[in-house]
Amino acid sequence: MSTAVMSGPRLADIIGTGPWPGPAYDSLTAGISRAIGDGRIPVGARLPSEREAAAATGLSRTTTSRAFAKLREQGFVVTRRGSGSVVQLPEVPGGRIDHLLTPAGADEAEIDLTCTASVAPPWLLGAYERAVAQIHAYLPGTGYYPSGLPVLKELIAESYTTRGVRTAPDQILITSGAFGAVSIAVRALNEGRGRVLIESPTYPNAIATLEGAGASLIPYPLELSSAGHHWDIDAMDHIARQTRVRSAYLIPDFHNPTGALLPEEQRPELGAMLRRNSMVPIFDESLVELGLDGDPTPTPMAAFVPDSITAGSTSKIFWGGLRVGWMRIPTHRIEAMASTRLSLDLGAPVLEQLVAVELMRDHDMIVGEYRVKLRAARDSLAAQVRAHLPSWQVIVPSGGMALWCRLPEDRSGALAVAARRHGLSLVSGPNFAPAGGLDRWIRLPYTVSETQLGEVGPRLAAAWDDALKFTDRVPAGRARTVA
CATH class of the missing domain: 3.40.640.10 (Type I PLP-dependent aspartate aminotransferase-like (Major domain))
Structure with a gap:
């Protein structure tokens, strides 16, 4: 686990320097807890002293003291003599995400978005036939x-x-x-x-x-x-x-x-x-x-x-x-x-x-065709998310096989649970966190078939509506195959 000491200026780079809506200590608490949840402040890091944090954020020592106290109450920080204020994650039902994976095939009616992997391409059989001949x-x-x-x-x-x-x-x-x-x-x-x-x-x-x-x-x-x-x-x-x-x-x-x-x-x-x-x-x-x-x-x-x-x-x-x-x-x-x-x-x-x-x-031909297919799929999925889920933050990558979307609330685990009711299999954000957090993020691969891809937006929107109705945080649980 990280034992790095975070400086005041580094903390300010991550959470900003205001303005801080009143009460300011609540705003500071929220800014730090969000950054911990997003993984931008890593678990195990030692926060700057209350005095240094106050100087860096433009707030009073009293304000930062109240914010740090609230972070301790919420379980985001533990303070030990000689170690300062060390970042941790609050205890949640179900405990830490298990990153060791359990492969499982999706139901035929389910759209499986747990893997950045595609089905066998049409030219694979010919390659096997030529290999067998050798x-x-x-x-x-x-x-x-x-x-x-x-x-x-x-x-x-x-x-x-x-x-x-x-x-x-x-x-x-x-x-x-x-x-x-x-x-x-x-x-x-x-x-x-x-x-x-x-x-x-x-x-x-x-x-x-x-x-x-x-x-x-x-x-x-x-x-x-x-x-x-x-x-x-x-x-x-x-x-x-x-x-x-x-x-x-x-x-x-x-x-x-x-x-x-x-x-x-x-x-x-x-x-x-x-x-x-x-x-x-x-x-x-x-x-x-x-x-x-x-x-x-x-x-x-x-x-x-x-x-x-x-x-x-x-x-x-x-x-x-x-x-x-x-x-x-x-x-x-x-x-x-x-x-x-x-x-x-x-x-x-x-x-x-x-x-x-x-x-x-046949590398150039195969990869060239695959890039064309992935580019169209990426653009289609990004357009669907923007149309059906306008509150989500979608930054279209220049390559790869998935979108990494930021949710407006820490409900990635709840979304993964709700999605099952709508025939959608997802992996919640905390599965991608080496030290926890990231419940505000979801990965959406665009490697499924064109027919299935066209159904992702509506199903995802319905699942998000359900996730917003959950009154308690839902642990992400064990992922299916993640590739």
Whole structure:
């Protein structure tokens, strides 16, 4: 858990400096509690002193004292001697969100918006047929390829080199999906221990994977403006220095769930910050090729942080059922990563690797068509939300597979429960929070069929009307499959 100390000016950057409608202490309390709920003030952070908070917000010491007292009463802050006022979340029925997921198929009449994943594309069967025709060449052997088939490693290495970071095939390790890569990396880097910097919000499977490897998560809350979510490198640097974190899991490319993209001009800055703090980051590039507005594929962060691990996957661009992922590894870490991998499994299936090879040979055509489809779906869903739910804040991302919508009230858990009555399956915001909060947010994938997508707006509006009638907060509970 984060032990970072928040300065007065940083608090003011997050909640503003007024004007404060009277009574001012109520307004200050509401501003801080909202920021905690949104994840912008992370759980475990130590708030500035009442005196420093007063100076930063332009309020009196008496006002901030009353606000801090109310935050303690509401359960958002606990004050301990010698530790100051430390942020926490109020106890709610059902307790903490369980980020370890339970796959479950949706009812046929239900629209499943729990996954950013699409059904198998029409060209997949042909790729399997071509792969089966080649499998005979591999049958005389044992079938174990712990580092992956050489032909697949060569194609992936070539793609990195083309994007701007020279890569040899030996630097590629084929894994069981992107999170096979993440699991290997975090275990090798932390040996089952250590602190890992992670964005908030983030992908629920990442939370489960990192915690399962024994990591202690240090959340960095993404910043929010009218233009969408973005990274504040100075704020991240501050957290890294205070917590002395030595590794990180980051999604700079069409971040899941916000869809945010780290601009090219910020990439050297982030790289310099990570190097300065001697951090070895794991970059998740699962969505890097899903830019939907015609922009070029981003430069790999490995070009700016040579001592970094990059995870990639076929799941988002081809089909999740392949379960073929990879990791790009610095040369001096290959042995450690390969050794750790052998403690988890002996390699990805040969047939699926051959299918991935066939699909990658048609990569430009397949991904190009998929981008067109996703762009239309994104625009359709955004228009529906704006038409049916005008009180929601929708910032359309330039890529990715989902909208990340801000609700006017903290009712994401209630919405997920109410949606079931209207044939809609949702994952509430707290599932994306490494340290809790985010009940004011909901992720809406636009990867379902065109027919189903057209029904999302009306069903969602009806569910929101029901959620507003709930008198008590409803815990989000355990999510279905989140991808």
